[in-house]
Amino acid sequence: MTPADLSAALLDIVTTVVEQRRAADAELPELALTVDDVPLERPKNRDHGDWASNVAMRLAKKVGANPRELAEQIAAAAAGIDGVASAEVAGPGFINFRLEAAAAGQLAKTIVEAGDAYGRGDIYDGLSVNLEFVSANPTGPVHMGGARWAAVGDSLARILQAEGADVTREYYFNDHGSQIDRFARSLLAAYLGEPTPEDGYGGGYIGEIADRVVERYDGDLASLPREQQQEVFRSIGTELMFQEIKERLHAFGVDFDVYFHEDSLHASGAVERAIQRLDEQGHIFDADGAIWLRTTAFGDDRDRVIIRSNGEPAYISGDLGYYLDKRERGFEQNIIMLGADHHGYIGRMMAMVEAFGDVPNVNLQILIGQMVNLVKDGEPVRMSKRAGTIVTLDDLVDAVGVDAARYALVRSSTDSQLDIDLDLLTKRSNENPVYYVQYAHARTRSVAANAEKAGVDHSVFAPELLTHETESALLGGLQEFPRVVAQAAELREPHRVARYIEELAGLYHAWYAVRDGSTRVLPHGDEPVTDLHRTRLWLNDATGQVIRNGLGLLGVSAPDRM
Structure with a gap:
């Protein structure tokens, strides 16, 4: 029995x-109840049952x-639900449900048959979402903040898609403004053998890009006036740097559907259209020779000034044009991921959304991520x-590999500063969280391969035989996956999936390692293959499937061998 089955019956x-x-009592109000009114949750203490509900406490006042x-009235009727072993009232009105072994165990077959689809939902079915992230300036390699995003x-994006959303991954290409000027001057200085400009970019990559610009340029670069040389380095250097960023992100398993150029907002008239729209709505005014948004x-x-007194657009003007452009492209929700230094940016952006007539934190949502530090030998990598x-994405990947890097960056809430211990992530031990989870998956695949050799197959499924306490706990964990995915999507918190599969891996390892061998999938010695062995194979494979699905949502591989 799935939680959805129990909720529907309840x-x-x-x-x-x-x-x-x-x-x-005719004076009581008519209630149009839905499954949301009969919530189920896992009891913190599994001795209390498989599921618990506070439905009676939620509705008591409404029904006098x-x-x-x-709760006692509901529990008495609920005890008769097929697959429910007992329904007991606790405390002020909680109802604890205990499932029959066969009903609980049925989930193993459900998961195996669902395969990759298990855990997927429909809470955002058909919702059009624009998810903008990374958007690093094309002036250097992706730093650790960009790597986290x-x-x-x-x-x-994967989690929202798993809940039915139509997600467009978008990269905002900052090719308009002073940072590109500084980048071009830095490249030119490297080419001419001059010191890096005071406000320029340092690092070995500047010399590398400058050399590649010279190779790419079809002409006599040395004969050009300095202004034209700088323009060459601006044009070709930015293109080369951005291409390198895209290649590095692709190698990290991250690709984008749209690369949006900031410069196009000004060239296409998008900024002017946005200002006109806001002016028509009465939110624009002139003061001190500038144009302002109220x-x-x-x-x-x-x-906020949007056009300065000298006629130059202020930075927020690009935000106005970009947001309107996204809405005109049909995106109902626009999610932007920004670094901690942009926290003060939220107020003006939400004011802009409301000025356009949209709903703050709905049509536009801004997620803020804290800093990332790498630690090696107990000391920060500077x-x-x-x-x-700066420390870059490449530095992290070179040290621990793509899987460990992605997992380490996603397993903690973005609200918290993250310290990544490089020594820990290279250990092949249970201390290393990504190894712990991947090893659990590899173990399920090894058990399945050995089962095939021993003649244990899926020809019989007898869920009523899954009565060991570790089997009950494992099934309970497996049931949680759809709820965790939905919650991760709703709260925009992918780390919930990572923490969940770590817990599931722990439940699996505990089931596998029962000392007396009473949970073995494989027959011992000359012992004949039984229906219990076959049924446990279903449970083993269901666990592997859920771990695989969870890792897939994080963009991390699920190896068959470790």
């Missing part, structure tokens, strides 16, 4: 109980009943061999 019972009470009295953003009307701490002053 909803029918609760609806009947409520109707009976209304028949006895004492919570515990209502690459792992988290791609994982979030964001204080929507909670911002001050109004500098990159190639980038000089």
Whole structure:
């Protein structure tokens, strides 16, 4: 029995109980109940049962009943649900459900037959989402902050898609503004053998890119005036740097559907269209020779200049054009991932959304990520061999590999600063979380391969035989996966999937390692193959499938061997 099956049966019972009470008291309101009104959760203490519900406590006031009295009425009827061994009332009105072994064990077959589809839902079915992440300036390699967003953003996209959303991964290519000027001057200085400009970019990669620009340029670069030389380095250097960023992200398992060029906002008239729209809505005013957006009307701490008195667009003007462009492309929800230094940016952006007539934190959602530090031998890693002053995505991947890097970056909440221990991530031990999970998957594949050799197959499935306490715990963990995926999608927190599969791996390892051998999948010695062995193979394979599905949502491989 799945949680959905139990919820549906419980909803029918609760609806009947409520109707009976209304028949006895006409003054009670009519209630249109849904499955959301009969929540199920896993008890913290498994001795209390397989599932618990506070439905009686939620509805008692509405139906004029004492919570515990209502719970007892519901529990009495729920005890008759097929597959429910018992329904008991606890505390002020909680109902604890214990499933029959056959009903609980049925999940193993359900998972194996569902395969990759197990855990997927439909809470965002058909929702059009634009997910913008990384968006690193094309002035250097992807730093650790961008690396974190690459792992988290791609994982979030996968999770939203698993819940039915139509997700477009978008990279905002910052090719307009002062940072590109600084990059071009730095390349030119490297070419001319001059010191790096005071506000320029250092690191070995600058010299590498400068050399490649010279190779790419079809002409006599040395004969050009300095201004034209700088323009060559700006054009070709930016293209080369951005191509390198894309290649590095691709190798990290991250690709984008759209690469949006900031410069196009100004060239296409998108900024002007946005200003006109806001002006028509009465939110634009002139002062001190500049054009302003009245964001204080929507909670911002001050109004914002969008066109300076010299006619140059302020930075927020690009935001206006970009947001309107996304909405015109049909995206219902737009999610942007930004670094911790952009926290003060949220107020003006949400004011902008409201000025356009949209809903803050719905049509636009901004996620803020904290810093990432690499630690080796107990000491912070401060500098990159190639980038000089920063630590890059390549540094992390070179040290631990793509799988460990992605997993380490995604397994913690982005609200917290992250310290990644490079020594830990290279260990082949249970201390290393990615190894722990991948090893559990590899173990399920090894058990399956050995089972085939021993003649254990899927010809029989007898879930009523799965009665060992570790089997009950493992089945309980497997049931949680769809709920975890849905919650990770709703809260925009992919780390929940990582933490879940770590817990599931622990439950599997505990089941596998029962000392007396009472949970073996393989027959011992000359012992004949039994239906219990065959049924346990279903449970083994179901666990492997869920771990594989979970790792897949994080963009991490599920190896058959370790």
